[in-house]
Amino acid sequence: MNYPLKCAFKINEAVHMFWSGELTYLGLYGLCEQSSLSLTGLAEFWRLSALRLRCNASRMINYHNTRGAQLQDETCIQPLVEIPTNITLENVWQLFDIALIIELQIDRHLKSVCEIAKIHNDPETEDYIAACFLHRQTRTIKYIKNHLTSLRSMEDPHLYDRLVMRPLVSQMCEHIAVKKTALVEEAGILNVHGISASELLRKILPIGRKTVSEYQGAQPDGVSE
Known part of the structure; x- marks a missing residue:
């Protein structure tokens, strides 16, 4: 089946968006590793989030190649969201705000890929994005929102890090x-x-590390799969 140029262009954009999101998550990882925060569980969560987006980019590139296209990677990759420098323990919940922005932007772009594919009669791309990305993206957004709500309501970020993030x-x-x-x-x-x-x-x-079962009762709804 023919691979429409506009679909190829949107897939190319999606790969770069994944890379930009990965770079942003690595920035959040660096922030949480600083001695002023020292949130080791949260830091590792951001590192794994960066890895997830890198894997998504690789899967998208593989699909792009199987359709006979080549990735155009001439642009300089920048963080998808500006990484703040004034994060403290009192406002560390804002990092989940940033994560939510990342995931919502990716979600909107993936949906736009499906729309373009439908317009240009490319059901293969539409089905691939819907089956391999959109469901997981919806679930990721839900988890991020749960963390944002839970962390804002907890007075001690280190306690949240120990009871929720580390076991997660x-x-x-x-x-x-x-x-x-x-x-x-x-x-x-x-x-x-x-x-x-x-x-x-x-x-x-x-x-x-302690086993997950020791902490499961402390996890907010929707955090664990």
């Missing part, structure tokens, strides 16, 4: 590690090297 990040790392392990095991690599999936999982996961 641990759960996210477990999910990533399990998926990686399954892929490696499926390829038959583990048996060759004499290592089990569970052993590899322990090597990948962070050491010294």
Whole structure:
């Protein structure tokens, strides 16, 4: 099926938007790592959010290539949202405001890709974006809103970081590690090297963190999958 030029252009824009969002999340990661905040769970959450957008960009590029197009990457990548410099523990919730802006911008663009694809009779692109991105994007926006509301209502950001963000990040790392392990095991690599999936999982996961189950009662609704 023909790949309309306007669809290819919108896909190209989406890739750059993912990259810009990744850069913004890495900026938020750096802020939370500073000694003035020292929110290690939240910092890791932003790092994983950056990784998510990088993976989304890679998936989009792969689709772009399968349709016979090449990525145009001549533009200089800038943060999608300006990264603030005046964040303190009292207003750290504003970082979730920034995250919400990022995800809403991406959501609007993905929906515009679907609209353009529909106008130009490209059901393959429309179905791909809807199936692989839009549902997850809606869920991500919901999670960000939940965090924003919960953090604003909590007086101690370090408590929120310890009771919510750290176990959430641990759960996210477990999910990533399990998926990686399954892929490696499926390829038959583990048996060759004499290592089990569970052993590899322990090597990948962070050491010294409490299990997610110890904190599940402290997580706000909608935070965990």
